[in-house]
Structure formats: C-alpha cells, structure tokens
Amino acid sequence: MKNTNKDNTLLSIKDLFVEYRTYEGTVKAINGLNFSIEKGESVGLVGETGAGKTTTALSILGILPQRIAKVTQGSIKFNGLELLDPKNKKELEIIRGKRISMIFQNPLTSLNPVFTIGEQIAMVLMQHEGLSRKKAFEKAAITLESVNIEPRRAMEYPHQFSGGMRQRVGIAAALVTGNPELLIADEPTTALDVTIQAQILELIKKLQRENNLSMIMITHNLGIVAEICTKVSIIYSGRIIESGSTKEVFKNPRHPYTIGLIGSLPDIAVKKTRLTPIPGFMADPMNLPKGCSFNIRCPYAQDVCKEINPEQTQLGADHFVCCHFAGKHGGLIAKQ
Amino acid sequence: MQNNKLLDVKNLKKYFKIKGKGYLHAVDDISFEIYKGETLGLVGESGCGKTTVGNLLLRLLPETGGSVFLDDIDILNAPNSLNREICRKIQMIFQDPYSSLNPKKKVKEILAEPFLVQKIVKGQKAVDNKIVELCEMVNIQKELLTKFPFELDGGKRQTVCIARALAFRSDLIVCDEPVSSLDVSIQAQIINMLMDLQEKLNMSYLFITHDLSVVRHISNRIIVMYLGKIMEESPTEDLFERPLHPYTKALLSAIPSIDTEKSMDRIILEGDVPSPINPPQGCRFYKRCSKAQPICLEKEPQLRDTAFPGHRVACHFAKID
Numbered sequence: 001m002k003n004t005n006k007d008n009t010l011l012s013i014k015d016l017f018v019e020y021r022t023y024e025g026t027v028k029a030i031n032g033l034n035f036s037i038e039k040g041e042s043v044g045l046v047g048e049t050g051a052g053k054t055t056t057a058l059s060i061l062g063i064l065p066q067r068i069a070k071v072t073q074g075s076i077k078f079n080g081l082e083l084l085d086p087k088n089k090k091e092l093e094i095i096r097g098k099r100i101s102m103i104f105q106n107p108l109t110s111l112n113p114v115f116t117i118g119e120q121i122a123m124v125l126m127q128h129e130g131l132s133r134k135k136a137f138e139k140a141a142i143t144l145e146s147v148n149i150e151p152r153r154a155m156e157y158p159h160q161f162s163g164g165m166r167q168r169v170g171i172a173a174a175l176v177t178g179n180p181e182l183l184i185a186d187e188p189t190t191a192l193d194v195t196i197q198a199q200i201l202e203l204i205k206k207l208q209r210e211n212n213l214s215m216i217m218i219t220h221n222l223g224i225v226a227e228i229c230t231k232v233s234i235i236y237s238g239r240i241i242e243s244g245s246t247k248e249v250f251k252n253p254r255h256p257y258t259i260g261l262i263g264s265l266p267d268i269a270v271k272k273t274r275l276t277p278i279p280g281f282m283a284d285p286m287n288l289p290k291g292c293s294f295n296i297r298c299p300y301a302q303d304v305c306k307e308i309n310p311e312q313t314q315l316g317a318d319h320f321v322c323c324h325f326a327g328k329h330g331g332l333i334a335k336q
Numbered sequence: 337m338q339n340n341k342l343l344d345v346k347n348l349k350k351y352f353k354i355k356g357k358g359y360l361h362a363v364d365d366i367s368f369e370i371y372k373g374e375t376l377g378l379v380g381e382s383g384c385g386k387t388t389v390g391n392l393l394l395r396l397l398p399e400t401g402g403s404v405f406l407d408d409i410d411i412l413n414a415p416n417s418l419n420r421e422i423c424r425k426i427q428m429i430f431q432d433p434y435s436s437l438n439p440k441k442k443v444k445e446i447l448a449e450p451f452l453v454q455k456i457v458k459g460q461k462a463v464d465n466k467i468v469e470l471c472e473m474v475n476i477q478k479e480l481l482t483k484f485p486f487e488l489d490g491g492k493r494q495t496v497c498i499a500r501a502l503a504f505r506s507d508l509i510v511c512d513e514p515v516s517s518l519d520v521s522i523q524a525q526i527i528n529m530l531m532d533l534q535e536k537l538n539m540s541y542l543f544i545t546h547d548l549s550v551v552r553h554i555s556n557r558i559i560v561m562y563l564g565k566i567m568e569e570s571p572t573e574d575l576f577e578r579p580l581h582p583y584t585k586a587l588l589s590a591i592p593s594i595d596t597e598k599s600m601d602r603i604i605l606e607g608d609v610p611s612p613i614n615p616p617q618g619c620r621f622y623k624r625c626s627k628a629q630p631i632c633l634e635k636e637p638q639l640r641d642t643a644f645p646g647h648r649v650a651c652h653f654a655k656i657d
Contacts, residue, residue: 048519048520048521049519162608164608165608193381193382193546193609194381194546194548194587194590194591195381195586195587195590195604195605196381196608197590198589198590198602198604198605199604199605201592202602202604220519220520221592222594223591223592223593223594224592226592226593226594226595227592250594260521261520261521262594263524264520264521264523264524264525265520265524265549265594266524266527266547266549266550266552266553266554267549267593267594267595268548268549268552268576268588268591268593274528274531275524275527275528275553276524277521277522277524277528278521278524279525281489281491281522282519
C-alpha cells in the first residue's frame with residue numbers, strides 16, 4: 001500500500017520477514033508482509049490458522065518469543081519510529097501497552113489466575129503512569145465500569161468471571177491508560193458465544209466511536225470484518241494477498257484465495273445451495289512452494305505462478321492484489 | 337413425513353448432582369423427533385445442554401428420565417443383547433478430532449476397530465476390504481492408513497472420524513460440532529462431504545452446533561435450546577424468515593454477516609446465560625428477555641403449535657398466527 005497522505009500513516013510495515021527456528025526446521029511465518037494503517041482507520045486482518053496473523057501482531061509489539069523467533073528483514077514504523085531498531089527499545093516499552101494496546105484471543109489464558117483483575121489492570125497504570133498501587137487499583141476499578149462490570153468486582157479473580165466478562169476485563173486493561181492510538185484485537189470474540197460476541201462487538205464499536213481509535217482486527221470471521229472494519233487485508237502464508245476497502249473486497253474479490261474464502265463460508269443472510277471450498281490445504285510454512293505460495297491450491301495456476309511470486313497490483317483506488325492474473329485478465333477469475 | 341419417523345425422544349431429562357448446590361438441569365424435559373434422511377440442527381450457546389442431548393442418545397450418559405425410541409426399540413431400556421445392534425444404528429462424530437482419535441493407533445487400526453468390536457465381519461481380509469471401502473467413500477488416500485493421528489491435520493483427522501462413524505451405514509449420526517475446530521476453507525470441505533454422504537446413504541443427522549450459518553446451510557429443521565429447554569422448533573427457512581421466540585430473534589440478529597445491508601437490526605442481550613444449577617420457576621429466558629412480563633416469572637411456557645406447519649415455540653407472547 002503506497003501512502004498518498006504520508007502524515008496520516010500511523011503504522012506501516014514494510015517487507016517484513018519472520019522465522020521461527022524449531023527442532024524440526026525453520027518455519028517461515030511471515031514472508032514479505034506489507035501493511036499500513038492510517039489514523040482513525042480500522043483494518044481487518046483476515047486469514048486461516050497459521051497464516052501469520054498473530055505473528056504480525058506480536059512483531060508490532062516486539063513480544064515474539066525471543067528464543068525461537070527472529071525477524072530477518074523488514075521495518076515496522078509507528079508514527080515514524082522504527083520499532084524493530086534495538087536502539088528504540090526504551091521507547092517501545094513506553095509505547096507498548098500505552099500507545100499500542102492489544103486484546104488477546106483467549107481471555108482465560110491472557111489473565112493471570114493468581115492476581116485479582118483489579119491488580120492486573122492496575123499493573124498497566126503503575127508501569128505507564130507511575131501511580132501508586134492504591135491509586136492505580138482505584139482507577140482500575142473505575143475503568144471496569146466503562147466495560148459494564150461493577151467496580152466492586154475488581155477484588156475478584158479471573159475464574160470468578162464468565163468468558164464474556166473476562167474478555168471485557170481484557171478490553172479494560174487495553175484501554176485503561178486513556179487513549180491508545182492503536183488497538184490490536186487478536187480474535188477477541190472467537191472463544192465466546194454469539195450473543196456475548198454481539199455484546200463485545202458493540203462495546204468495541206462504541207469505544208471506537210468515542211475515542212477515534214485506530215484498530216487492527218485480527219479474525220477469520222468475515223462477518224465481523226464487514227461490520228467493524230472500513231478496510232480489510234487478506235493474509236496467506238505470511239503475505240497480504242489482497243487488500244482494500246471492506247465493501248470493495250467483499251463485493252468484488254479478485255484473488256482466487258479471497259474468492260475461495262468467501263465461497264466457502266456459509267453466510268447467515270444468504271442461502272447457498274452448495275459451498276465451494278478451497279481444495280487442498282495451506283502450504284507447509286517449513287517448505288513453501290516456489291513462486292506464489294497459493295499455487296498448489298489455485299484452480300487458475302499457470303506456469304508463471306510456480307516460478308515467480310507475484311508483485312502487488314493496483315486495481316482500484318484502494319484495491320491491491322498479489323496475483324499474476326488479477327489485473328491483466330480484467331477480472332476473468334472473478335467471473336468464473 | 338410422519339411415517340418416516342426414525343427417532344422419537346420423549347421427555348428426556350438429565351440432571352447432574354452438584355455437591356452442596358443441588359442439581360444442574362443440563363437437559364430438562366425435552367421431546368423431539370428425527371425423520372429418516374433429514375438433518376435436524378440443534379443450536380444453542382455453550383452450556384445449554386446440546387452436547388448432553390447427543391451423549392444421551394448415544395447412551396454415553398445415564399438419563400435421569402424420559403425415553404428414546406429408535407425404530408420401536410426403547411434404546412434407554414433395551415436389554416444388553418441389543419447393545420451391539422443399537423450401536424450399529426447410531427454413531428457419533430465428536431467435536432474435537434484431536435482428542436477423539438486414539439493417539440497410539442494408526443488410522444488403519446482406528447478404522448478396523450468398529451468391525452472388531454461388532455464381530456460381524458469375519459477375517460482380516462474382509463476387514464481390510466471394508467476399510468478400503470470406507471476410505472473410498474470419504475476420499476482418504478491409502479498412504480494415510482499407515483499414519484498416526486498426530487501426523488494428520490485437523491481436516492484429515494475429522495475425515496477419519498467420519499469414516500469411522502460410517503462403518504455400519506448407521507441410520508443416525510450425531511454430529512457434535514464437527515466443524516467448529518476447523519479452518520473455514522476446510523470447514524466447507526467437510527460440510528460438503530457430509531451432505532454428499534447423506535444423499536448417498538440416506539442417513540439422518542443430528543447436527544449439534546453453535547454456528548447458525550452452518551446450521552442454516554445443512555439442516556432441514558432446527559431446534560433452538562436454551563438452558564436445557566427447547567425454545568423453538570421449526571423448518572429451517574421458516575425459522576430464519578419468521579423467528580418467533582425473543583431468544584431466537586436475538587440469536588439470529590447477533591451473527592455478523594458479510595452482507596451488511598441484509599443483516600438484521602442487532603438485538604443485544606444483557607448479561608450472560610444464567611447458571612443451570614437449580615434454575616428458577618417460569619421461563620428460563622426471563623432474565624434476559626426484553627418482553628418479559630410477570631406471568632413469565634410465574635408460569636413456564638410450554639412448547640405449543642403455531643399456524644405455521646412444524647413451527648413450535650415456547651413463549652407466552654410469541655405471535656403464533
């Protein structure tokens with residue numbers, strides 16, 4: 001994504017490569033990822049398990065597992081500051097949790113079971129605002145109110161809360177320092193029931209409206225993206241293969257993977273006679289195929305796809321696709 | 337359709353005793369039927385008792401009360417001599433293919449096990465032939481037979497589970513969230529396979545899920561459960577066009593759709609599902625219902641017929657004509 005309006009860019013990731021070194025071999029999790037988000041924007045990052053969604057989020061915050069993960073190449077700039085530069089480690093510590101916050105996927109494992117939730121939220125305040133333990137705890141209790149939890153429950157432990165409430169605690173902890181500029185929500189509702197999911201989404205929408213948050217919503221649920229995000233980026237094998245405004249991408253998907261993803265989803269609003277699944281399985285990240293990493297599953301793959309990894313092609317004002325044939329054949333694929 | 341009744345569940349109950357707290361009403365007096373060749377979707381949130389219903393039908397749990405008839409056999413009170421026959425007629429596909437396959441056995445041994453237990457196929461050769469037949473039915477490559485479950489990914493594992501459930505061409509297969517632990521693109525493959533197999537073998541499915549989009553796709557009829565009770569029962573399309581129960585309405589509206597223009601007005605339910613331990617008198621949904629009246633607290637609404645064929649609802653105020 002090229003920035004037409006450079007000042008407005010909040011976060012930009014350029015040409016990022018991340019590997020995990022395991023006993024079995026090197027897992028290439030992120031392979032040349034380009035991504036950017038502007039102020040006030042909410043972007044959905046969509047992909048399957050193992051596509052690199054969470055690795056992207058962890059790279060931004062600099063909390064990749066140190067011993068096995070390695071960023072081999074690339075840059076992540078937040079407000080112009082290079083987050084990957086070891087010299088900026090101090091700044092990153094201030095940014096993390098205050099200016100960039102994260103909501104984690106599983107509220108049961110992201111909260112510490114031996115501390116009360118008030119203490120856990122207070123830790124953020126003690127770290128970032130230098131408040132005393134007592135003051136921080138008081139403020140934490142008040143913050144709980146903003147996510148519809150009674151302040152007196154700050155003394156309770158995570159196991160005393162239901163799943164939806166735990167996730168709301170996670171949201172409170174992410175937002176307690178005031179206004180984070182960027183909120184990363186990593187599958188915030190996957191572990192929850194639908195009616196609870198609706199509550200959480202409503203809460204996120206409200207916070208977004210009130211605080212003008214920028215948000216990266218990581219999910220595999222296209223419905224959530226359609227509802228909350230103005231833009232969407234589809235990730236496959238550690239690369240953004242299609243991105244653009246949510247409306248445009250969902251109405252007029254151009255990458256065969258995006259088309260497959262939409263075709264394979266049963267949707268509540270539409271009665272489909274038969275799902276059209278994507279054949280095969282995701283490429284093995286230890287052994288990525290040459291050329292486009294989708295070529296083994298792609299019904300339209302040609303020789304060129306097995307040789308050259310496609311560059312990004314611009315289709316509309318704000319619609320980018322990584323496919324050799326998306327631009328040239330004028331949507332030949334989309335029509336089939 | 338009446339004559340094609342395969343399974344008849346009457347007043348089924350399951351209470352779990354919780355030490356010092358009383359009884360957890362997991363399944364509380366529910367009745368329904370499953371017809372031959374149809375898919376009945378059973379939906380509800382976690383803790384509403386849907387998996388317990390599946391386990392009761394498979395006789396994996398002892399029931400507290402009620403009866404289940406399968407083709408005129410009272411399976412809950414059947415003599416032991418009928419056990420094998422009943423097992424052949426009802427099979428189950430479990431939610432998590434990672435924990436429902438024995439990690440110490442190869443795929444081939446897993447698929448051979450039903451035949452060894454049932455002893456109706458004699459001799460190694462005959463068993464091998466049966467396994468090959470199963471593999472063809474669900475497209476398992478021969479190479480997979482010598483692998484252990486941990487060597488397979490989620491989709492393939494679930495395929496093995498499906499093959500195992502098909503061993504005896506059962507009349508009824510209870511599918512307990514068979515796709516919820518799989519990725520979307522794999523999910524579609526499995527759903528299509530289940531639908532194809534049903535067409536070919538004329539089986540019935542009880543499809544337990546919390547995912548209403550999936551259930552709309554695969555089911556002929558749907559039952560909505562809440563806290564151990566049936567709230568609404570209806571043919572699929574009718575339910576989506578005309579949900580009658582306030583809970584069903586909220587449930588349907590809660591699902592985000594790709595097509596934002598078509599999605600309904602969101603109804604947000606307050607609070608969480610209440611505890612099923614010693615549930616209150618009256619309507620189970622009372623606490624979260626926006627239309628609740630005093631009568632809802634006093635009198636429990638019974639499932640009653642409406643003007644729409646096959647559509648039943650348990651609500652005092654639902655518009656039934």
